[in-house]
Amino acid sequence: MNLTTTYLGMELTSPVVASPSPLTGRLDSLLRLQEAGAGAVVLPSLFEEEVESEALQLFDRMEAASGIGAEAAGYFPDVDLDHLGLERHLALVEQASDLLDIPVIASLNGRTPGGWVRYAGELQEAGARAIELNTYEVVVDPDLTAADVEERYLRLVDDVRREVDIPVSVKLSPYFTSMAHMARRIVEHGADGLVLFNRFYQPDLDLETLDVTPHLELSTESELRLPLRWTAILRPVLPDTSIGLTSGVHTGRGAAKALLAGADVVMVASELLREGPRRLGEILDELTRWMNEHEYTSVRQLQGSVAGHTAADPSAFERAQYQRVLKSWVS
Numbered sequence: 305m306n307l308t309t310t311y312l313g314m315e316l317t318s319p320v321v322a323s324p325s326p327l328t329g330r331l332d333s334l335l336r337l338q339e340a341g342a343g344a345v346v347l348p349s350l351f352e353e354e355v356e357s358e359a360l361q362l363f364d365r366m367e368a369a370s371g372i373g374a375e376a377a378g379y380f381p382d383v384d385l386d387h388l389g390l391e392r393h394l395a396l397v398e399q400a401s402d403l404l405d406i407p408v409i410a411s412l413n414g415r416t417p418g419g420w421v422r423y424a425g426e427l428q429e430a431g432a433r434a435i436e437l438n439t440y441e442v443v444v445d446p447d448l449t450a451a452d453v454e455e456r457y458l459r460l461v462d463d464v465r466r467e468v469d470i471p472v473s474v475k476l477s478p479y480f481t482s483m484a485h486m487a488r489r490i491v492e493h494g495a496d497g498l499v500l501f502n503r504f505y506q507p508d509l510d511l512e513t514l515d516v517t518p519h520l521e522l523s524t525e526s527e528l529r530l531p532l533r534w535t536a537i538l539r540p541v542l543p544d545t546s547i548g549l550t551s552g553v554h555t556g557r558g559a560a561k562a563l564l565a566g567a568d569v570v571m572v573a574s575e576l577l578r579e580g581p582r583r584l585g586e587i588l589d590e591l592t593r594w595m596n597e598h599e600y601t602s603v604r605q606l607q608g609s610v611a612g613h614t615a616a617d618p619s620a621f622e623r624a625q626y627q628r629v630l631k632s633w634v635s
């Protein structure tokens with residue numbers, strides 16, 4: 305069975321990629337993911353706020369140790385505080401890139417235009433083979449229009465594209481009014497790939513304390529359907545763009561569906577957090593078994609082979625599916 309695939313211009317030995325999670329933030333588990341057959345790994349996102357807050361904490365510690373006040377910032381003229389905050393993350397990128405044979409993709413979630421660009425450059429310097437721009441953002445400002453937000457993402461892609469030579473992918477939210485149009489524009493602005501989709505975490509309300517409680521639930525298999533559908537819709541629209549599908553891939557059969565819909569790779573996090581890095585190997589085995597049973601000899605043969613089903617008139621197809629689903633209910 306030939307499991308090789310191309311993603312962001314890189315030849316990967318397998319189409320199953322470890323998506324950013326705490327598992328991809330440690331060298332020991334990265335090694336185990338590689339041993340299990342991961343085609344690539346995406347490291348946890350570098351968050352601009354994290355860099356800033358680490359720098360501030362360090363500054364506080366230095367202040368406390370030296371007994372001087374905040375106004376004496378100039379006391380440490382030679383220390384680049386920002387840079388110190390970054391170091392741990394860049395060291396992970398560097399060490400992982402040295403240690404692993406498979407490509408190490410860095411992920412970035414910036415806060416300011418300058419931050420995105422600067423840290424993208426640093427991640428490239430540290431040895432990342434590609435950069436995933438994690439655009440997780442909950443837009444709550446009623447003065448911001450959808451067009452404003454979209455323009456900001458496009459500018460971000462422009463800016464990062466100018467800064468780095470390595471491939472750039474954009475991990476998107478599914479909540480664009482015109483998803484296909486936005487996806488195409490992102491590619492026109494220089495993205496080499498799209499990652500469909502970011503999962504949005506909904507905090508809960510604690511009825512005793514009336515506090516907002518962060519609530520992290522791992523994904524369920526049914527969440528696969530949203531990225532699956534959009535992968536199938538976007539594949540014919542963007543034939544030359546890499547697509548990584550993330551959310552709800554828990555099994556080899558899930559991976560097979562994603563590849564059939566047109567994904568170049570599937571990205572797995574929840575299932576690996578639940579079951580451990582070895583589960584990645586089992587997913588690959590299940591995929592291989594399914595392919596054997598259905599007489600496929602390579603992943604490339606599988607990729608996108610059902611995406612075309614909707615291509616003639618995708619909008620009519622979606623409408624018909626909607627009506628069919630509603631009518632399928634039997635009480």
Ligand SMILES: Cc1cc2nc3c(=O)[nH]c(=O)nc-3n(C[C@H](O)[C@H](O)[C@H](O)COP(=O)(O)O)c2cc1C
Nearest residue numbers: 323324325348349438523550551552553572573574
């Ligand atoms: C604990 C945890 C940490 C995560 N950290 C990141 C991150 O740093 N950057 C990112 O882009 N996605 C992050 N994700 C999202 C995953 O990479 C993945 O896209 C998402 O969970 C959907 O895939 P899944 O259904 O296989 O979990 C995280 C997910 C979990 C559960």
